[in-house]
Amino acid sequence: MSSYEVHRDLRSIRLAQWGQVVPADDVVPYQVVDPDGRPVEPIRRFLRDFLARGHSAGSVRSYAFDLHRWWRFLRAVDVEWDRATSDEVRDFVLWMGQAEKQHRVPRTTSAATAGQVNPITRKQYPGDRYQARTIRHSNAVLRCFYEFVIDAGDGPLVNPVRRDRFRGRRANAHHNPLEPFRSEGRLRYNPKLPKQRPRAMPDEQWNELFAAMRSNRDRAILALAVSTAARASELLGIRMADLDWGDQLAQVRRKGSGAQQWLPASAESFVWLRLYLDELSDLSPGDPVWWTLRLRARQGEPPARRALTYDALRAVLRRANTALGTNWTMHDLRHTSALRMVRSQKLSLRDVQVILGHAHLTTTQIYLVEDDHEVLRRVHHYLTEREQAAPEPKPVAVGYDADDLAVLLGGIPQ
Structure with a gap:
């Protein structure tokens, strides 16, 4: 000192x-x-x-x-x-x-x-x-x-x-x-980070959140988020030319690197996307996909739709969370999508890494850590099954004694 x-x-x-x-x-x-x-x-x-x-x-x-x-x-x-x-x-x-x-x-x-x-x-x-x-x-x-x-x-x-x-x-002992x-x-003065494990949104709560959406636009962007695992900023950057309707792909620009990448999306998300775009006027290939639902006027300009911003998207979730008593975020949908892919056991960890856009496989490995809440859910399900009453034994045929059969076959006498 x-x-x-x-x-x-x-x-x-x-x-x-x-x-x-x-x-x-x-x-x-x-x-x-x-x-x-x-x-x-x-x-x-x-x-x-x-x-x-x-x-x-x-x-x-x-x-x-x-x-x-x-x-x-x-x-x-x-x-x-x-x-x-x-x-x-x-x-x-x-x-x-x-x-x-x-x-x-x-x-x-x-x-x-x-x-x-x-x-x-x-x-x-x-x-x-x-x-x-x-x-x-x-x-x-x-x-x-x-x-x-x-x-x-x-x-x-x-x-x-x-x-x-x-x-x-x-330091630099093996320097080239x-x-x-x-x-x-x-x-030197970096505090330690608490261990945080990604959590998947339970299916029933995902259904409730999706049902709380008020428009086809909001349903489309949530369905696209939970199927592509893209970040909110990446989804908001999608333009009309970035949609491949035939192969059901959406192209995003990765946060940080800015690299363009095509991501597969679910058929349901493209259905909601079509319903939403049918409500808008014709858009050119270079136009953003996501727009405000209401016409807004600026000084000296006529009322018009504006491109959807991150703050406006947060307001959509804030209204839904207020109605449901929850605090979900768009990043929870990314975690949910990643954990669903890992738990399906049909995709390799390398496949999940590519979809998430992680530069290092070690970043993707955090999704291999089992979620405590998921373990608790499975154990509760196991205990419930154990508590269920055993089925009543079928009556023995006429001429046989039930107690004798129980002793012979290793059962419990009546």
Whole structure:
């Protein structure tokens, strides 16, 4: 421990409402601006480079929010961004571990269920504290940001987000001299992740959710999601040219890599898709498949349908969850589809990996872990069968004694 380390009362730190993340009318879709509306220059340069390296607009937005939170924390502890050390990173992680999220708009109906477990789905509602996965993502963003500014000669000499080397062996012990050195070891202040097992939605609850949909559009997108295992963002990116009606295939653009991939879909999903598209006017091959059901007007424009957004799709599920008392998400449909394929024993794990779009087979192997709730369901079914009364024995033929037959055949005398 250094002699000049600053001891902070982390529980008393409250982040001020300084600056914000805003959409930008520029090549870089999002920017972090100060209270005067001016872009924060180090973050602007980093996000521009980050986007040029092939990352999506959604990733730019996510990184911008993490960096904005870091800037606000540094202002609260009175440290400049280029003077931050591993002590600030450590305190930031400790602060996030105990702080409550600050909402621009106070919670309403969700305040009563925050952090609780839904009795029907047995899934936990989002809480008011930062989860371990959020903290780890924040550390990765800060590590990437400081690597960029250090390479540019604008930041500190040492990256404040430090790594711990693997114990028992030297880093890059088997390094190929023809390849660059790569960082090894976990980030020092990364919290451990709780083990989370994917869960399949039970068939009866899937039927209830599907029945709660109000339109052919909503039925079509849910049926397509549960049969293709595609992510919500991938489904929303489908265009008319991406539908193969003859072979019942849908082409998606994979999250992250942007690679195009054809996925097989169920016949039922294409039936609902046809019913939905018959309600719309003619669409060109380049038009999105999913549109709003109501006509919406913008300033200076006539009322028209708008392309369905992720927030609008979440609103569809939110209405259904309110009616059913559940908390299902679109990602639950992806898990359900993956587990159905694995449990069918008709597809190899490699087949499932290709459909899910996983780069590594180890990622797909999480679906081999048996779901505790599924085990409990099967054991309950077994116990129920055991408790059922045994069938009454058939009466013996005339002239035979039932007790004598029981002794002879190993039964129980009457």
